[in-house]
Amino acid sequence: MYAILKNGGKQYKVEQGSIILLDKLSLEPKSKISFEEVLALHDGKSIVVGTPFVKGAKVEAEVINEGRGKKVITFKKRRRKDSKTKRGFRRDFTRVRITSITK
Numbered sequence: 001m002y003a004i005l006k007n008g009g010k011q012y013k014v015e016q017g018s019i020i021l022l023d024k025l026s027l028e029p030k031s032k033i034s035f036e037e038v039l040a041l042h043d044g045k046s047i048v049v050g051t052p053f054v055k056g057a058k059v060e061a062e063v064i065n066e067g068r069g070k071k072v073i074t075f076k077k078r079r080r081k082d083s084k085t086k087r088g089f090r091r092d093f094t095r096v097r098i099t100s101i102t103k
Helices: none
Strands: 002-007 010-015 020-021 031-036 038-042 047-049 058-069 072-078 083-087 092-102
Touching: 002 031, 010 020, 010 092
Parallel strands: none
Antiparallel strands: 002 010, 002 038, 020 092, 031 058, 038 047, 058 092, 072 083
16 A cells, blocks of 8 residues: 655655655654645555545654755856856755555
């Protein structure tokens, strides 16, 4: 069984026991969270697609930890113009483990 859920403007395909990285939620480790914005459910035989969400569907998860991703460097250079910029970015994330998917 898998579900497609929406969080932070992004969509994630999750199964029970899978670990995903979400945008930072500012929650304590081992706290529980539930997502009611489930876009689709697949139980092995049939698929249920919501309009826009599946009624009564819920995905439960447990927070593992919070952290920061690897640094991404953006470097722009314009030739013969003596112009260059260098910027760094690190994504803040919350790592969660999916505990259950219910209809």
